[in-house]
């Protein structure tokens with residue numbers, strides 16, 4: 136290697152020693168904050184063997200929590216998907232007043248503590264509010280019931296799909312849609328045959344993240360749920376209850392399901408990113 | 414279908430993209446829209462296609478005002494500046510798109526759609542590539558897919574926005590001939606945008622020259638080249654040199670020297686001529702005297718950069734490769750074909766062109782024959 140090449144190299148990259156140090160620090164950090172807890176969760180969950188793990192999962196209250204979590208995700212994720220597509224479409228493809236404001240609003244759940252998000256619904260639908268007693272007179276319960284949990288989850292998770300789609304759509308511009316329109320396609324056909332295929336990977340990615348958060352949300356849901364065992368406990372809430380009862384094995388067994396979900400999401404996300412790359 | 418654009422203006426906020434544009438195009442015509450970047454060419458096409466609505470004025474399809482028709486109903490084949498092919502569809506699916514999305518009652522059968530799409534693909538010489546995706550095609554091939562896709566809906570009007578803009582010179586030339594062939598076969602009313610004047614002159618029956626949102630001249634290639642209506646057109650189309658002159662006693666003067674050119678106008682003006690339309694004059698005769706400040710080899714001639722008169726105006730002229738003046742310090746020459754644009758209070762007066770004969774004043778379809786003045790002998 137010539138002197139010149141050596142100089143170029145050292146100007147552009149760190150020396151090998153520094154590189155090795157950086158990698159080591161990063162790995163140590165990951166090991167401590169990521170792999171160790173992950174390992175702890177699974178080792179605790181299976182401490183008493185697979186049989187005990189299974190027992191903890193099919194215990195009626197745990198099953199109810201799993202069912203409720205799936206239900207909440209099944210309602211809030213599709214709604215947020217529709218909202219996310221609509222918002223991203225409006226922001227990326229049209230010019231209108233208050234666009235910057237709308238973008239800020241979409242980010243709101245990211246910047247507000249989940250507990251506050253939950254409290255907002257307590258204020259809105261609580262017994263001291265206007266709406267709560269009125270709805271109650273019609274027999275509709277929001278707080279400390281499934282609707283409240285769904286509302287809080289929707290609020291906390293609505294930025295995911297929109298945030299994921301806005302850059303994708305902005306990048307693609309409107310020319311494909313215009314081409315489809317000029318070829319005679321209706322608005323719906325254009326969306327179905329041109330827009331949707333163009334954004335499908337971004338959309339899937341956003342939905343995955345949205346789903347992971349919807350199933351894992353604790354703070355906001357904790358405020359509105361009322362912790363009625365077997366009725367308004369989602370998986371994260373149930374885990375906390377079990378933990379507070381010193382029932383560690385059961386708590387970690389349910390937790391291992393959520394961690395499993397996180398791992399599946401991660402794998403799918405990586406697969407989608409690989410798909411994106413080509 | 415005849416296409417009419419009547420007093421159309423378009424403003425985007427404070428910028429006026431089009432200002433009072435009127436143009437009519439007959440069925441089967443091939444018209445070029447020529448103008449510098451930002452002159453409003455794309456905006457005009459988008460207005461015709463219905464992708465924008467005019468701020469004022471109207472677009473007519475035949476006798477019918479188009480504003481009542483949606484984009485879909487206009488049946489305009491639009492080829493976009495950057496192709497806008499559907500990247501998740503194969504070439505065949507792209508071309509067939511306009512037919513497959515038709516409502517059931519007017520949609521041809523599956524076999525019929527495929528047959529028609531394959532026909533178009535072979536028309537644009539892409540047979541064998543119908544299974545590929547747009548990313549697997551070269552720029553020129555994508556361009557042709559875009560054209561085939563636009564033609565699949567049997568458009569009433571074909572609009573091409575810089576069809577060859579992103580391609581290299583050789584491919585452009587090939588595609589040019591091929592577009593002409595396709596036009597001769599289909600006779601779709603075609604309006605294409607270009608900022609390449611050579612392309613416009615070679616392809617079009619008529620050329621529409623635009624500048625700053627306005628149409629500055631409409632004419633056959635011969636008309637706009639030989640009889641430019643305003644100085645802008647002379648500068649923009651073809652090569653041109655210009656000198657500020659004065660007309661006195663029937664003579665054109667530059668810097669207090671007679672140029673040897675006669676005019677019956679009085680007052681000041683701008684004298685335009687093209688580098689290849691000059692003759693070398695004998696010393697002492699009435700002509701322009703210039704210092705040679707540079708010399709460049711062009712394909713078939715030698716281009717001299719000259720500095721004329723005391724005011725050191727720069728002009729360019731062409732001389733044959735072996736001509737002895739190429740070695741000299743001083744050159745005497747006289748434009749053979751020139752145009753005088755009056756300036757000052759006579760700004761509005763018509764320009765005077767001398768030497769150019771209008772050979773094809775209004776060419777019929779396909780009339781791309783060109784008439785050139787013989788160059789310096």
Ligand SMILES: Nc1ncnc2c1ncn2[C@@H]1O[C@H](COP(=O)(O)OP(=O)(O)OP(=O)(O)O)[C@@H](O)[C@H]1O
Nearest residue numbers: 425428429430449450451452453454455456457608
């Ligand atoms: N959507 C828009 N919003 C604001 N201004 C616009 C818009 N579209 C075009 N313009 C402006 O209108 C003018 C004409 O634009 P247009 O795209 O028609 O130019 P063009 O002749 O096609 O140029 P080019 O050769 O570079 O493509 C430009 O000044 C441009 O900035």
Ligand SMILES: [Mg+2]
Nearest residue numbers: 454455494574
């Ligand atoms: Mg343009």
